Amino acid sequence: MRHFRFVWLWVAVWLVYMVYPIEAAWQHPETWRRVVGVAAAVAYSAVYVVGFLRLRMSLRGKARRIGRPETTAILASMIALVVVLALAIGQPSMTALVYLAAMAVFALPTRAAWALVGVLAAAALVLPRTLPGWTRNDDLAFQVGIAALAVWGVVHLVERNTQLAAAREEIERLAVDAERNRFARDLHDLLGHSLTVVSVKAELAGRLLHLAPDRAEAELSDIQRLAREALTDVRTAVGGYREVSLGVELARARGALAAAGIEASLPADCGVVPAARQELFGWVVREGVTNVVRHSGARTCRVLLSGRSVEILDDGRGPSDSGGGAGLAGLRERVAAAGGALSIGRADSGGFVLTVTVP
Numbered sequence: 002m003r004h005f006r007f008v009w010l011w012v013a014v015w016l017v018y019m020v021y022p023i024e025a026a027w028q029h030p031e032t033w034r035r036v037v038g039v040a041a042a043v044a045y046s047a048v049y050v051v052g053f054l055r056l057r058m059s060l061r062g063k064a065r066r067i068g069r070p071e072t073t074a075i076l077a078s079m080i081a082l083v084v085v086l087a088l089a090i091g092q093p094s095m096t097a098l099v100y101l102a103a104m105a106v107f108a109l110p111t112r113a114a115w116a117l118v119g120v121l122a123a124a125a126l127v128l129p130r131t132l133p134g135w136t137r138n139d140d141l142a143f144q145v146g147i148a149a150l151a152v153w154g155v156v157h158l159v160e161r162n163t164q165l166a167a168a169r170e171e172i173e174r175l176a177v178d179a180e181r182n183r184f185a186r187d188l189h190d191l192l193g194h195s196l197t198v199v200s201v202k203a204e205l206a207g208r209l210l211h212l213a214p215d216r217a218e219a220e221l222s223d224i225q226r227l228a229r230e231a232l233t234d235v236r237t238a239v240g241g242y243r244e245v246s247l248g249v250e251l252a253r254a255r256g257a258l259a260a261a262g263i264e265a266s267l268p269a270d271c272g273v274v275p276a277a278r279q280e281l282f283g284w285v286v287r288e289g290v291t292n293v294v295r296h297s298g299a300r301t302c303r304v305l306l307s308g309r310s311v312e313i314l315d316d317g318r319g320p321s322d323s324g325g326g327a328g329l330a331g332l333r334e335r336v337a338a339a340g341g342a343l344s345i346g347r348a349d350s351g352g353f354v355l356t357v358t359v360p
Contacts, residue, residue, distance in 0.1 A: 015103075015148075018096055019046050022086060025093035038089035042097075045082040048075060049100050053107060072108045076117075079104060092135045098125055102145045103152040118149040182334075195231035197295050198257040199224050205260060220260070245283035247271045251304070254290040258302055261294045263315075266303040274306055278359060281339050282311045288332045289313035289355045297353055309359055316352040332357075 019042060026038025052075035079101050086094035098121045105117040125142040129135040206220035248271050258265040274282055286304060290313065293302045297317025305312040329345065336343045341359035348354040 015100075016046050016049065018099070022090060022093045022096050026086075026090045029090055034089045038086060038094075041082050041086040041089060045079060045086065045097055045100070048078045048082065049104060051075075052079070052104055076101075076104065076108060092129060092132075092138075095125060095128070095138070095141055098141065099144050099148045102149040106149045106152045107156055114153075115149070118145065121145050185331075195227055197291050198253075198260060199227050199231075201257065201261045201294060202227070223256075223260075245280050245287065247274060247279040247283040247286065250283040250286040250290075254286055254304065257290055257294055263293065263299055264301045266301070268304060268306050271306060273308055274311075275308060278308075278339075281335060281341070281359070282306065282357070284332060284335055285311045285355070285357045286313070288329065292329070292355070293317065293353075299352065311357050313355045314348050314350070314352055315354075316350065318353065329355075 023039060023042045026035055026042055029035045029038060055071055055075070079097075083094060083097045083101060086097060102118045102121050105121075106114045108114075109117065122142040122145045125145055126139060129137050129141075202220045202224050206217045206224065209217035209220065251267050251271060255265050255267055271279065271282075289311075290302065290304070293299055293313065293315045297315045299315035299317030302313065302315045305314070329343075333343050336357050336359070339359055341357055343355070343357050345353070345355045
């Protein structure tokens with residue numbers, strides 16, 4: 002908003018030069034010329050200021066164009082008043098051409114504005130040479146050009162500042178959207194695994210409650226521990242500093258598969274994976290094993306690690322939709338952000354396989 006105030010205050014202050022045509026009109030010996038000249042000069046100044054106030058909205062991203070009612074009315078009024086002023090007081094009225102050039106640059110598209118400025122500069126050169134009683138004044142044409150260039154510079158600067166402000170707002174909006182998506186993805190990936198294991202263990206504890214109370218109590222203790230871990234995960238996700246450890250995820254996967262009655266074949270050590278890839282591979286193990294427990298109906302599950310890839314295989318049927326739902330969609334985003342590739346489908350052995358490879 003400060004930029005727009007600056008523009009119209011900057012152009013309005015130059016109205017001090019309208020004192021010359023007003024003074025010329027006031028001192029004219031003929032009464033009607035004196036009255037008409039002063040009235041036309043004052044009206045011209047008022048239209049000039051009001052025009053800038055009204056048309057400053059064109060600097061707020063709206064296209065300046067010929068044919069907009071306000072633009073047409075303001076420019077037509079100023080041209081008509083210049084003609085009236087010229088008929089009333091003669092050559093002193095030519096000072097008003099400077100303000101008309103400034104308004105043209107402010108209100109019109111670039112080509113139309115400079116075309117009108119050219120016409121005004123030509124008028125400033127030709128009229129004093131052709132009309133009786135007028136004296137040559139080439140400086141006026143120069144002043145018309147300088148005024149137009151000055152206003153063009155200010156308009157250009159304000160428009161660029163407006164565009165930069167809009168770009169900053171867009172960047173801020175995209176950052177908010179990215180953070181919202183990150184939080185939603187983390188929350189799904191974190192709680193999806195934890196709640197799946199809690200569900201499996203709760204079902205197991207229910208079956209063992211009367212058959213093996215001690216084992217049921219152990220499962221309930223595990224459920225309590227998992228719930229606390231899930232709460233911690235949510236708090237850290239909200240804080241934005243959640244880091245997943247591949248070693249921890251392999252240990253969790255072992256427990257989740259055991260609770261679901263799935264035979265697990267997992268690496269004892271994750272040292273083969275570079276440190277820079279361990280967090281991503283931890284997310285892969287978390288989401289992949291969660292899907293095995295939740296969807297596959299598998300009896301066995303294997304996790305294979307290398308420096309550039311992680312592979313999760315089971316002997317079940319896999320998800321009903323090979324797209325994998327929201328969990329795998331979030332995992333695809335993580336892998337893509339790391340420049341890797343994710344594939345899911347049937348294994349040669351007949352089970353289901355999820356593979357992530359990074360360059």
